[in-house]
Every structure is written in structure tokens, then in C-alpha cells.
Amino acid sequence: xxxxxxxxxxxxxxxxxxxxxxxxxxxxxxxxxxxxxxxxxxxxxxxxxxxxxxxxxxxxxxxxxxxxxxxxxxxxxxxxxxxxxxxxxxxxxxxxxxxxxxxxxxxxxxxxxxxxxxxxxxxxxxxxxxxxxxxxxxxxxxxxxxxxxxxxxxxxxxxxxxxxxxxxxxxxxxxxxxxxxxxxxxxxxxxxxxxxxxxxxxxxxxxxxxxxxxxxxxxxxxxxxxxxxxxxxxxxxxxxxxxxxxxxxxxxxxxxxxxxxxxxxxxxxxxxxxxxxxxxxxxxxxxxxxxxxxxxxxxxxxxxxxxxxxxxxxxxxxxxxxxx
Numbered sequence: 643x644x645x646x647x648x649x650x651x652x653x654x655x656x657x658x659x660x661x662x663x664x665x666x667x668x669x670x671x672x673x674x675x676x677x678x679x680x681x682x683x684x685x686x687x688x689x690x691x692x693x694x695x696x697x698x699x700x701x702x703x704x705x706x707x708x709x710x711x712x713x714x715x716x717x718x719x720x721x722x723x724x725x726x727x728x729x730x731x732x733x734x735x736x737x738x739x740x741x742x743x744x745x746x747x748x749x750x751x752x753x754x755x756x757x758x759x760x761x762x763x764x765x766x767x768x769x770x771x772x773x774x775x776x777x778x779x780x781x782x783x784x785x786x787x788x789x790x791x792x793x794x795x796x797x798x799x800x801x802x803x804x805x806x807x808x809x810x811x812x813x814x815x816x817x818x819x820x821x822x823x824x825x826x827x828x829x830x831x832x833x834x835x836x837x838x839x840x841x842x843x844x845x846x847x848x849x850x851x852x853x854x855x856x857x858x859x860x861x862x863x864x865x866x867x868x869x870x871x872x873x874x875x876x877x878x879x880x881x882x883x884x885x886x887x888x889x890x891x892x893x894x895x896x897x898x899x900x901x902x903x904x905x906x907x908x909x910x911x912x913x914x915x916x917x918x919x920x921x922x923x924x925x926x927x928x929x930x931x932x933x934x935x936x937x938x939x940x941x942x943x944x945x946x947x948x949x950x951x952x953x954x955x956x957x958x959x960x961x962x963x964x965x966x
Contacts, residue, residue, distance in 0.1 A: 648680035653688040669726055686726055693718065757965070764958060771951055778944055782937070789933055796926055803919050810912050817905050824898050831891055838884055845877060 656675040657667040665671055669682050672689065852870065859866070 648676060648684060648688075650688045650691065652676060653680075653685055654692050657689065657692060668722075668729070670729060682726075682730070689722070690719070693722070757961070761958070761961065764954065768951070768954055768958070771947060771954070775944070775947055775951065778940065778947070782940055782944065785933065785937060785940070789930070789937070792926070792930055792933065796923075796930065799919070799923055799926065803916075803923060806912075806916055806919055810909075810916050813905075813909055813912050817909050820902060820905055824902055827898060828895065831895060835888060835891070838888070 653672060653676070656672045659675060660667040660671055667689065669685050669689065672685050673680060673682060676685075
């Protein structure tokens, strides 16, 4: 048990106990016997003082010669000093080594704390990467669904475009038939006008001949002149009627031209709608190609993240194995 302080009496008592047990009363042995109390310098001083005092039992016995006693005392003192010096040196070396080990232990503890902190950071980063991976996978699934919807819309648009193409083709056929019919009508009308014009010219020539004949026989054929006047009026009525019919035919032709122009306008509108549908289809195809490129890039990023995650898992496993 440790004591509050030491003096020469307690050091002497501890020395005698050690000697009684057959042990050498060194500084460390005395200090241990005192319960690890007192400084070694004080114990060493008291021991030197006690070495100079002879026990009462030895005073009554025959002593050695004085020179031999001095030599023995000097040798004992020298041995004690050397032993104390070695003990002090060993204790200093031990203290230095202990400080070095404590410093190494502190460095190792700091490195361990840093490693634990790094592990926590890596675990947090791993959790964040896992969350990002989950988010990316959800986004990829949503984009895949959207791509499927776009593909379905594209199919529907292609069907509508095919229907529009059929409608345009039908309109083109109708326009071609109408144009052929109009051309046939124009040809027939032109031939009819030419025939009527030739017939009218022939009638006029005939009337002119008859008029000359009537003029030559005017004096003798007053009755025929009256008849010829009537015939002339009839022919003029027919001419006016033919002119009116020609006007009606021209109006019908203009109506046909207006119908053809309307058909051309409808065809142009249908072609414009077809061009617009084609442009929309091209835009959708370009958007689909962009989405496919984006999906490919996201797939590569996902694969890269998975590789990074695998590397970090291996590094974390190796670190945990190293800690064990």
C-alpha cells in the first residue's frame, strides 16, 4: 500500500526485511517493499547512509582488517552505484521507449479514427450512389415506358400517314379523271364550235349566194324576196340561238374551270397536310433517335456507376478484411 512519505527509519526497516529474506536491498527492491513510494534519489541517499552504519551484532564480533573493510565497503559502494546507474539508465530507456510507444499508439489511434471516419464517408457515399442508382433505374424505366408510348404513337401516326397517302392518291386519281374529263369536254366543245362555225359560215355563204340571186331577180321575184327576208330572219334567229348556246357552253366551261381550280386547291391543301404530316413524322423520328441516344448514354452511365459501386464494395471489403 502506498505511503504519504518516507524517511530513513522506514527505508532501514524495508532494507532489513529484504536482507532477512535473503534478497539484495537494491533501490527498486526497497521502493517495491515500501509500496512504490518515495523517490529513488531519496532511497539511494538513505541506503548509502545505512551502508555506513554497522549492525550491533557485528560490532561484538571480530571485524576484518581496516584496509580490507574499506576495500569491501568501496567495492560495495561502487557496485551499488553502478547498479543504481544501470537501473536509472534502464528506467530512462524504458521511459523513452514507453513514450515512443505511447506516441505510436496515439498515431495509430488517430489513423484508426481517420479510417473509421473515412469508412463512414465511404458508407455515406455508397448509400448516395445506391440512391442515385435507384433513381436512375426508375428514370430509365419511365423513359422506357415513354419510349414505348412514343413508338405506339409513331405507329399510329404512320397508319394515319398511310391513310392520308391513300386519300391523297385517291384525290390525285379523282383530279386526273376530272382533268381527263375536262380535256375531253374541251375537245368535244371545241370540235362542236368548229362544226357550228363551219356550218354557220356555210350558211352565210349560201345566204350571200341566195341574196345575190335574189338581188339579181329582185324585180321579178318580189314574192321570193319576202320569203327570203323571212328565211333571213329565221337564220338570224338560229344564229342568235347558236350564239346563245355557245355562250352557255362557254359559261359551262368556266364553271368546269372553277371546279377544276377548286379541285386543285383541295389537292394543294391535301399535299400541304401530307407535307406537314411528313415533317411531323420526321420530327418524331428525330426525337426518337435522340431518346435512343439518351437511353444509350444513360445505360453507359449506369454501367459505369455499377462498376464504380463494385470497385468501392471491393475496396470496402478489403479495408474491413485488413482491419480484422
